[in-house]
Amino acid sequence: xxxxxxxxxxxxxxxxxxxxxxxxxxxxxxxxxxxxxxxxxxxxxxxxxxxxxxxxxxxxxxxxxxxxxxxxxx
Numbered sequence: 001x002x003x004x005x006x007x008x009x010x011x012x013x014x015x016x017x018x019x020x021x022x023x024x025x026x027x028x029x030x031x032x033x034x035x036x037x038x039x040x041x042x043x044x045x046x047x048x049x050x051x052x053x054x055x056x057x058x059x060x061x062x063x064x065x066x067x068x069x070x071x072x073x074x
Contacts, residue, residue: 032057 025032037053 022032033051033054035051035053035057037056039048039050039052041048
């Protein structure tokens, strides 16, 4: 059970760090969430937002980072 607790704490810390980085990038004027290819539909009473391009960019960056980390661990 202690291992599960450590895992949850590590995931929580990682999420907090990622959240902080995203907040800093937002304040620096990086257009994450407002890239061409992000889908926004505004109706009379609803707004639908799907960050397609942002998701692809973040996926590629995260894949590259994890690839490099995996190579360094060998």
